[in-house]
Amino acid sequence: MPFIPHTEEDIRSMLDRIGADSIEDLFDEIPKELRAPALEKVPEGLNEMAISRLMQERAARDGMASNFIGAGAYEHHIPAAVWQIATRGEFYSAYTPYQAEASQGTLQLIYEYQTMISRLTGMEASNASLYDGASALAEAVLMAVRVNRRSKSKKILVPGALHPDYRRVIHTLIGNQGIELVEIPFDEASGQTPVEALAPFADDDVTAMIISQPNFFGILEDVDALTGWAEQREVPVIAVVNPVSLALLKPPGEWGENGVDIVVGEGQPLGAPLSSGGPYFGFMTTRKKHIRQMPGRIVGRAKDADGKPGYVLTLQAREQHIRRSKATSNICTNQGLVVTAATIHMSMLGDEGLTRVAEACYANTHALVEKLAAKGIKPRFTGEYFYEVALDFGGDAAGRVQAMADAGVLAGYQLGRDYAQLDGCVLACATETKTDADLEQYVTTCEQAKAA
Helix, strand or coil, rough: CCCCCCCCCHHHHHHHHHCCCCHHHCCCCCCCCHHHCCCCCCCCCCCCHHHHHHHHHHHHCCCCCEEECCCCCCCCCCHHHHHHHCCHHHCCCCCCCCCCHHHHHHHHHHHHHHHHHHEEEEEEEECCCEECCHHHHHHHHHHHHHHHCCCCEEEEECCCCCCCCHHHHHHHHHHHCCCCHHHHHHHHCCCCCCCCHHHCCCCCCCCCCEEECCCCCEEECHHHHHCCCCCCCCEEEEEEEEECCCCCCCCCHHCCCCCCCCCECCCCCCCCCCCCCCCCCCEEEEEHHHHHHHHCEEEEEEECCCEEEEEEEEEEEEECCCCCCHHHCCCCCCCCHHHHHHHHHHHHHHHHHHHHHHHHHHHHHHHHHHHHHHCCCCCCCCCCCCCCCCCCCCHHHHHHHHHHHHCEEEEEHHHHHHHHHHCEEEEEEEECCHHHHHHHHHHHHHHHHCCC
């Protein structure tokens, strides 16, 4: 809410009604030594004009750096209408659509979101979102274990080229559930996950395999070959994808001969701004035959007694509802507001608009690489990339990145933080928001930083 609505008179009236002398009396059962002390450094309240001026001054300190950092959260243009509509009262304050008769608008929006995400990924069914892409992958791993009851090993093949945060999250969320996560190395030259790296597991009992497309380095994997390897062994495949890339690339539902089993990813590129780490949302789609093992909830389209279309919660196999201890997950909410924005965003762009965005991202990143190559800075890997690329800065990469930041250019993500063998490499991303002047600024600033 934009302000606290209770006046001193309101508070006094409520306290009198319940027979308490003060708000503190409402918490008298909590021992004093456990209570938080007063917030001594919080200043006195300011009026609206003063607080607006203060926040403008603080925002100005951040400047307007040219951002080339991707690594899982991307700067895309968001039409002004997206959040203007998403923050209307009927969307902004609607929490959860349990009462269908009072929530037709929210239910219809979720149904349309599910339709769009299913179409984008080439799958048959979508749930109504998860917390973020990383937790969506963890839920997908648990779902794959339930789907592949034939397997007894609970062994999951995880590519080393998967986003490091995703790998950390799945280790945290499922590490104590008897599931073995086995890392598959990537090729040091191409940056891809070669099919040959799967040879040691050819005769093993593998429960599921994860494929990231593009992978963390922005490299495009040979998804047909990897999926085919799994299909021959009846191993379920979990695809981790960037939704913008699917406007150009083959959808996971068409990988290999029959497509993958589960698709997850981070929905932030679809209308969510870069905002200090979130909130974002995770998406998940699957084949219809696996739908009862999917966590979260699903909205369906039905007809009422008069034959008019209506929207209902068709499936919600959660512990809050009928399944209790047999629930697929304990996910109790979703990122509904961000999903609302994503649905509006996709509706406004349409197929053609999203394709243009993807093409511009691809073209800008490749143009940046060409400009840098002329100055002696080349990609670390030989594999084809989408709109992120690992650049080999060499030498003091950390110092150069800092010098570029000081000059107003955020050069990218330093891969040495997560991969010791890639120390000196920077993962850069140029989306549709970048102009040729921005690319030239990157190159110039990079040269100046090296000279310094």
